Amino acid sequence: MSVGKEFIKGMVRENPVFRLLLGLCPVLATSSSVMNAIGMGVSVIFVLVASNTLVSLLRNFIPPKIRIPIYISIIATFVTVVDLIMAGFFPDLHKSLGMFIKLIVVNCIILGRAEAFASKNNTFYAIIDGLGMGIGFTFSMIIIATIRELLGNGTWLNMPVFGTQFEPVLIFVLAPGAFITLGFIIGGMNWLDHRRAAIATKS
Amino acid sequence: MSHPFTISPSPHVRDDDSIQRIMFSVILALLPAGFYAMYLFGPRVIWLNFIAIGAAVITEVLCQLVMKRPIRISDGSAILTGLLLAYNIPASTPLWMPAVGSIVGILVGKQVFGGIGYNPMNPALVGRAFLMASWPVHMTVFNIAPHGGTLSGIDAMTAATPLNAFKHIRSILLHADQYTTNEVAEASVTLSKLYGSYSNLFIGKVGGCIGETSALLLLIGAAFLMSRHIIGWKIPFMYVTTVFILTWVFGGVAGLFSGNPLFHILSGGLILGAFYMATDMVTTPVTFKGRILFGVGCGFFTVVIRLWGGYPEGVSYAILLMNLTTPLIDRLTKPKVFGG
Amino acid sequence: MKEIFKFALVLGLVTGIAACALGVVNQITQPRIALQQQLALNAGLYRVLPGSENGCIIEQHLDGLNMYYTGYLNRDTTDFIGYALPVESKGYSSTIRTLVGLDSLRNIISLKILFQQETPGLGTKCEEVRPGETEPWFQYQFKGLFVPDVALDKNGGSIHCITGATITSAAITDAVKESSVKLFSEL
Numbered sequence: 001m002s003v004g005k006e007f008i009k010g011m012v013r014e015n016p017v018f019r020l021l022l023g024l025c026p027v028l029a030t031s032s033s034v035m036n037a038i039g040m041g042v043s044v045i046f047v048l049v050a051s052n053t054l055v056s057l058l059r060n061f062i063p064p065k066i067r068i069p070i071y072i073s074i075i076a077t078f079v080t081v082v083d084l085i086m087a088g089f090f091p092d093l094h095k096s097l098g099m100f101i102k103l104i105v106v107n108c109i110i111l112g113r114a115e116a117f118a119s120k121n122n123t124f125y126a127i128i129d130g131l132g133m134g135i136g137f138t139f140s141m142i143i144i145a146t147i148r149e150l151l152g153n154g155t156w157l158n159m160p161v162f163g164t165q166f167e168p169v170l171i172f173v174l175a176p177g178a179f180i181t182l183g184f185i186i187g188g189m190n191w192l193d194h195r196r197a198a199i200a201t202k203s
Numbered sequence: 204m205s206h207p208f209t210i211s212p213s214p215h216v217r218d219d220d221s222i223q224r225i226m227f228s229v230i231l232a233l234l235p236a237g238f239y240a241m242y243l244f245g246p247r248v249i250w251l252n253f254i255a256i257g258a259a260v261i262t263e264v265l266c267q268l269v270m271k272r273p274i275r276i277s278d279g280s281a282i283l284t285g286l287l288l289a290y291n292i293p294a295s296t297p298l299w300m301p302a303v304g305s306i307v308g309i310l311v312g313k314q315v316f317g318g319i320g321y322n323p324m325n326p327a328l329v330g331r332a333f334l335m336a337s338w339p340v341h342m343t344v345f346n347i348a349p350h351g352g353t354l355s356g357i358d359a360m361t362a363a364t365p366l367n368a369f370k371h372i373r374s375i376l377l378h379a380d381q382y383t384t385n386e387v388a389e390a391s392v393t394l395s396k397l398y399g400s401y402s403n404l405f406i407g408k409v410g411g412c413i414g415e416t417s418a419l420l421l422l423i424g425a426a427f428l429m430s431r432h433i434i435g436w437k438i439p440f441m442y443v444t445t446v447f448i449l450t451w452v453f454g455g456v457a458g459l460f461s462g463n464p465l466f467h468i469l470s471g472g473l474i475l476g477a478f479y480m481a482t483d484m485v486t487t488p489v490t491f492k493g494r495i496l497f498g499v500g501c502g503f504f505t506v507v508i509r510l511w512g513g514y515p516e517g518v519s520y521a522i523l524l525m526n527l528t529t530p531l532i533d534r535l536t537k538p539k540v541f542g543g
Numbered sequence: 544m545k546e547i548f549k550f551a552l553v554l555g556l557v558t559g560i561a562a563c564a565l566g567v568v569n570q571i572t573q574p575r576i577a578l579q580q581q582l583a584l585n586a587g588l589y590r591v592l593p594g595s596e597n598g599c600i601i602e603q604h605l606d607g608l609n610m611y612y613t614g615y616l617n618r619d620t621t622d623f624i625g626y627a628l629p630v631e632s633k634g635y636s637s638t639i640r641t642l643v644g645l646d647s648l649r650n651i652i653s654l655k656i657l658f659q660q661e662t663p664g665l666g667t668k669c670e671e672v673r674p675g676e677t678e679p680w681f682q683y684q685f686k687g688l689f690v691p692d693v694a695l696d697k698n699g700g701s702i703h704c705i706t707g708a709t710i711t712s713a714a715i716t717d718a719v720k721e722s723s724v725k726l727f728s729e730l
Contacts, residue, residue: 032663066550070557077561081568088575091583095658152663164674169303170664171336180311187315339665339707371697382698513635513710 006128010136016109017140017182018189023109027141028178030100034157037145039093041138043086043101047078048110048137049130055118056126062119071114072105079104109137147181148172222319225484226279228433232424233286233479239420240413243349244294248413252289255301259285262306266314280319284308287327290414290475291519292334294347300338304330324526325483328519335519343514345410354410356403357396364410365470366515369397373510376456394456397466404469415472425478434482437494438501442477443468445502453510473505476518486526493529493536500525583657588612591644591653592624600627605729614644625652628726632718634659635666635710643719645690649727654685654719659711666711681705681712685719690727693720 016022023044030040054074055062062070083101086094094101104110113133118126149155152172154162171177241248263281267274276282288304308330313322335342345364348354353361355368363371375382375390382390403409407417414421428434447464454462467473481487481501488497501521508517589596592614600614609629616622625646632639637660644652656679661667669681684702685693694700695716704712 061553063550063553065546066554069554073554073557073561077564080565084568084572084576088572088579091579098660167338168664169337170339171333173663174336176336183315343707386698 001125003125003128006125007132010129010132010134011139012136014133015136015140016133017137017144018186020109020112021186022112023107023137024182026100026103026107027137027144028175028182030097031141031144031148031178031181032152032173033096033149034142034145035093036096037141038138039086039090039097040100041134041141043082043097044104044107044109044137045131045134046082047075047104048113048134049127050078051075051110051114052118052126052130053123055114056121056123059119067115067119068111071111075110075114076105109133144178144181144185148177152177222278222280225433226283228428228431229479230279230283230286232428233290233414233421235420235424236407236414236417236475237286237290239407239417240290240294243352243407243416244347244413245350247347248289248294250298251292251294251296251301251413252286254298255289255305256282256285258302258305259288259309262309263314266310267318270314270318272318275319278319281309284313284326284330287325287414287480288330291327291331291412291472292342293345293411294413295345296334296338296341300334300341303337304334306330307333320485322485323529324523325480325486328480328523328526331519332523347410349408349410349416352403352408355397356400356409357393359393359396364515365397365400365404365466366509368393369466369470370509370515372397373456398463401465401469404466409470411470412472412475415475418469418474421474421478425474428478434478435494437491438481438487438498439477441495441498442481442501442505443473445499446473446506449502449506450510453506467506467509471509471516472518476505476522477501480519481522481525486529488529488532488536490533490536490538493532496532496536497525497529500528587642587655587657588614588627590655591627591642593644593652594624598622598624605726611726623647626726628722629657630718630722632714634661634714635708636661639669639711639715639718641715641719643685643723645723645726649690649723651685651688651690651693651719651723654682656682656715661708661711665708666705668705668708669711669715681715690720690723693723 010016012019014020017024017027026040026044030036051071051074055071058070079102082104083094086097086101113129117129121129146156149157150161151169152174154160154166154168169177172181237248237252259281260276263276264274266272267276285301285305288308289301292301292304308326308328311333312324312326312329313319316322345354345367348361355361355363355365357368360368372390372394375386376394379387400409405418407419409416425434425439429436446467450462450467451464452459452462454464454467477498481498488494501518504521504524505517508514508520514520585600588600592600592612594616595614598615598617599620600612601620602610603613604610611629612627613620614624614627616624625644628643628645630641630643632641638658639656639661640658642655642657644654646652656670659667659669661669670679671681672679681703688701692700693702693716695702695704695713697704700716702712702716
């Protein structure tokens with residue numbers, strides 16, 4: 001087990017959004033602008049690292065039969081912390097992310113990493129895993145949000161990109177646009193994989 | 204790579220029809236309504252049609268090149284998609300819009316699923332839904348009145364299509380307590396005028412999307428297609444009948460059974476949708492019972508959207524919704540194996 | 544049986560610790576959150592009751608009516624500016640919260656939408672500022688209107704509908720009129 005490998009795997013090979021297809025609800029719902037994507041991503045990184053750390057520390061004390069409710073309690077606690085801090089210090093971001101901060105509790109990535117990784121590995125690797133997965137999640141969110149905000153609003157991070165002549169393609173900031181964008185990105189990644197595999201078999 | 208068998212999309216029915224013959228017959232049947240639209244809304248209509256068809260064909264070729272599939276534009280399906288898309292937008296839309304609609308229709312509605320025969324939804328309607336969600340103002344504001352007529356088909360109200368006018372008036376009459384008696388009286392006069400404008404609706408001298416206005420010409424085309432057995436009677440008949448019954452029962456302002464079903468059948472895109480888009484072979488059920496069910500479902504959703512929904516017209520969304528249920532309907536109504 | 548008590552104990556311990564931790568975080572953040580909400584409300588109040596930032600605003604309650612505010616130009620509450628009335632209305636996809644400033648002659652001083660989550664590109668245009676302008680055009684239309692005259696253009700008033708967002712426009716307009724009329728009839 002190498003530190004680098006555990007950290008990198010969340011970016012591409014086991015990317016939570018494009019590869020594991022986990023936690024798609026917040027991805028689809030809050031990727032309509034880059035600012036929201038960053039806010040959501042940072043919140044997820046915090047909750048993921050914190051819950052991974054705690055689950056890993058407690059892994060020898062948690063009775064296996066009631067591990068899920070305990071994981072959920074831990075995750076819910078950290079999510080509430082994020083929610084309160086955001087409400088107090090970043091009210092605008094809190095307003096636009098709304099319900100979805102609270103919904104991080106049911107984000108499958110976090111419970112998934114607790115169950116699949118943190119409960120079986122030591123704390124150091126659990127933190128690395130949480131960081132890698134969290135950054136991979138944020139990175140994917142920013143890619144989707146960039147496409148959606150550019151096309152659907154004509155801006156990037158609220159800065160106008162196209163001239164006033166551009167009539168925004170509204171569907172991209174609405175729900176169907178999120179599905180279309182995600183579908184094409186996943187399709188593109190699979191296509192790249194097939195190509196790579198084909199080249200590998202040829203040589 | 205070669206397959207030992209020819210792999211072809213459903214329905215697997217032995218028939219002499221080629222895709223090409225079907226597609227070009229449908230295009231031929233649609234042409235009269237298109238020429239009439241040019242007369243009604245002006246030469247702009249020609250451009251919108253050409254741009255929509257051109258964009259559809261180019262997108263199809265490019266997709267097939269990129270995906271290394273055989274180039275099959277000669278089957279006419281992309282041309283038909285472009286034509287139907289142009290028929291489904293107002294004449295006043297900017298010229299780039301039919302192009303975007305066609306590109307999305309072909310790419311997202313058809314090619315990503317594997318091309319002709321594999322698309323779950325009607326590509327032209329996918330394009331229209333995309334345009335509707337993206338530029339709702341362009342898609343719902345009609346401001347080119349038909350030649351020698353008004354948008355609503357009557358003199359009392361000149362700024363809206365018949366269905367828009369109907370929706371507005373119905374909401375006034377249903378909430379009469381919130382309006383002055385004068386407004387209510389005016390609304391009921393306008394409503395009776397709308398109901399009396401059958402001849403304009405039937406000929407098509409009203410505002411609306413390019414190809415949907417003339418019930419007469421669309422029905423002539425449909426009769427031609429039916430005589431050549433290209434479209435069946437089940438879906439259009441059940442669709443129109445369902446709309447007739449539901450609008451008669453629920454469409455009125457004086458309680459049940461006070462609606463005017465003929466108005467609802469002749470206005471908006473119902474005839475175009477029922478005969479030309481709900482009959483697409485790929486996206487509709489193959490069984491007898493399935494087609495009956497499909498037609499009823501389309502009619503149901505159309506009426507629900509028209510009477511209680513946010514939009515004045517619901518034909519395109521109704522057909523898209525029912526397209527998605529096609530695999531389920533086919534499974535539900537699959538005939539039992541004999542003796543099984 | 545013995546296991547169940549152990550599980551209950553562990554779960555109780557975990558949730559207990561979580562509750563304590565949350566209590567601490569809540570203690571720290573609560574004043575901040577209250578401050579933020581106050582700031583947001585004040586920003587709205589100063590906007591609809593211009594001049595009150597140097598004077599004062601007092602919360603008022605009436606029987607059978609939500610609370611409203613009275614604004615004064617000075618701190619000893621003699622120089623009256625007007626009333627500020629929070630209005631809630633059901634829009635197309637969200638509850639729209641609006642703050643209306645009204646003077647004693649039943650004219651609208653100004654209107655500020657505090658919260659809305661309407662359809663992007665349609666209903667959200669109720670907060671749109673057109674290029675070259677400084678105020679949101681939809682809300683600006685209410686400025687100076689006599690309350691009984693408030694109505695959408697299609698109903699004979701002067702408020703232009705947001706194109707493609709009739710429900711949002713009507714929801715705001717109707718609720719503003721209704722609540723204001725109610726306030727003046729109760730005063």
